[in-house]
Amino acid sequence: MSADDSFDRFLSSLGFGRWQIPALLTTVLILVAAPVHLMGSSFLSAPMPFRCFAGHEEQRNDTPTGLGETGLNTSHFDDVCLPLAFRPQESGPGRLADAGPGLRRTGLASCPFVRYDTAVFASTLVSDFDLICERSWLRPVYMTVYVAGEMFGSLAGGYVGDRWGRRRTVLLASTVNLLLVLVVVSAHNYPLMLCMRLLAGFSVTSMLIPIWSLFMECCSCELRDLMGMLLGLPFSVGVVAFAGVAFFIRSWHCVFMAGASPVLLIIPFALLMDESPRWLLQKGRAEEAKAVLTKAVKLNNTKLILPLTESIDKMIQASVSDHPAAGSTGEKPSPAGSMFRGAKKYLADPAMRRILLATAGIWFIHDTLYLGVALSAHNFSSDDPFLYVALTGVMDAMAILVVTPLSTRLGRKVLVWLGFAVGGSFFLVELLIPEDLQWARWIFIMGGFFLIAGTQQINYIYAPELFPTETRARGFAFVQLAGNIGTMCVPLITDVVSHYAWWASSVVFGCMGLTGSLLVFFLPETKDRPLPETLKDVNSRWTGNIRRASRGSTNLAFVIDDFGQIKVS
Secondary structure: OOHHHHHHHHHHHHOOOOOOHHHHHHHHHHHHHOHHHHOHHHOOOOOOOEEEEOOEHHHHHOOOOOOOOOOOOOOOOOOOOOOOOOOOOOOOOOEOOOOOOOEEEEEEOOEEEEEEOOOOOOEOHHHHHOOOHHHOOHHHHHHHHHHHHHHHHHHHHHHHHHHHOHHHHHHHHHHHHHHHHHHHHHOOOHHHHHHHHHHHHHHHHHHHHHHHHHHHHOOOHHHHHHHHHHOOHHHHHHHHHHHHHHHHOOEHHHHHHHHHOOHHHHHHHHHHOOOOHHHHHHOOOHHHHHHHHHHHHHHHOOOOOOOHHHHHHHHHHHHHHHOOOOOOOOOOOOHHHHHHHHHHHHHHOHHHHHHHHHHHHHHHHHHHHHHHHHOOHHHHOOOOHHHHHHHHHHHHHHHHHHHHHHOOOOOHHHHHHHHHHHHHHHHHHHHHOOOOOHHHHHHHHHHHHHHHHHHHHHHHHHHHHHOOHHHHHHHHHHHHHHHHHHHHHHHHHHHHHHHHOOOHHHHHHHHHHHHHHHHHHHOOOOOOOOOOOOHHHHHHHHHOOOOOOOOOOOOOOEEEOOOOOEEEO
16 A cells, blocks of 8 residues: 555544644635735725826916816816926925925926825825826836745745745745735835735745645545635635725725734744644654654544554555655756656647646636736726625635535536636626616626636646646646736736726736637546546547546546545556
């Protein structure tokens, strides 16, 4: 019996109890804290209506037609920058430096003095750092640098988690995240803010990847799929809570502190959880793994058929036989060279090349759609962005609850196709609805987001099932990278393109959804089919040599043993 079989049997006997609770709570807290970073730009860097003023009132009275009313006491906010001919007057009569509350000097040539509309937000990054006129391009950068940090965090979190351990990586990343939160709320420099934003993406992803691995490695195979689906709910709850906090607290400093506060609890719970015993066994640290498993049995009050010491010793022996080189210092091939040779091998195979290109395109699209729609509150609803963001969280949670049982009945491929095709169509239909029927627009927007959120949840199960075991982790990392690139493009759609055309967001999202539905046809169905172990199995699935395991029939390629484990016949 292999180490994996032995360990899964032990976890099934162990069950779920007090031993797994600290790891579960740590995972939940990280997911609840993530929305303030990923979705935070909806409130933290939301655009604020403004009105520009020149150096003194007389200059403003000479403003050409179309630039708004004149005078300092106007309540009209036109979001129009002044011609560069207007320059701030540093001295002399009519100087605006002391013209009353709400007016501030910006240092911008096209908007020397500005007053912001605080009807919706008391302050955002836009008002604190004057991200308007010639500085307006810096506002979407706030989102882009976070995704760049996520990309580096994905690489570092996986590598460090495998090398130093899951628990230690979570503790290190959560400490970094806590420090950067303190720096952000006290920063008075936008470049420093962007650096902290980059570090936020890095630290959040570096927390999430190892804690997800640790928790799944401590769950029995019977609970793994269910937990993998339902653990999307804490993020949805975090989005709704974040919107509620932002509704009552309109200053971005306080909103950010409140949304990031769960990080204060992450460190204590991470200290309470144990290192993954599976990882310890793989690293040859048998005594530490034995101590952790002994503690797990006692905390869960588990009754084992065999004596505890004998059960654990059997697993350790299986692990040593499966990983004889654990802890050895023998020379290993270069990771870069191995990755290059593997990529060349898979791209040369027609079936694998089709999967790589199609899944990369699908993940690029669904990450762009999910975050793009979620961050488009100022495009679709300028009057009530708080309700808009809260509804996206509700739709996300509903999608998880609906899709989880459907995936076992309808299959992955048809659900992904429906989500893209119907969701994309909803975004295009929204363009045809008159503005006075706001409720109807929201039905189509939220309906489209519901379908895209469901598609995203399915893709987290679908993508790993498409790749063979020998490259499943690297294949999944590749499609996640494609998704990160799509996320980086979101600000270009929601902030740049939509600034010039009100219909741009709906058209882009609709067309991307329809394109994603076409890419699904290039992928095989994986429901009730054995996971491919090698590249040969991937090709066999296309030619039909791996038969479908329908209800009441036996899969000839694989059989299920008495413990629920899949074995090659």
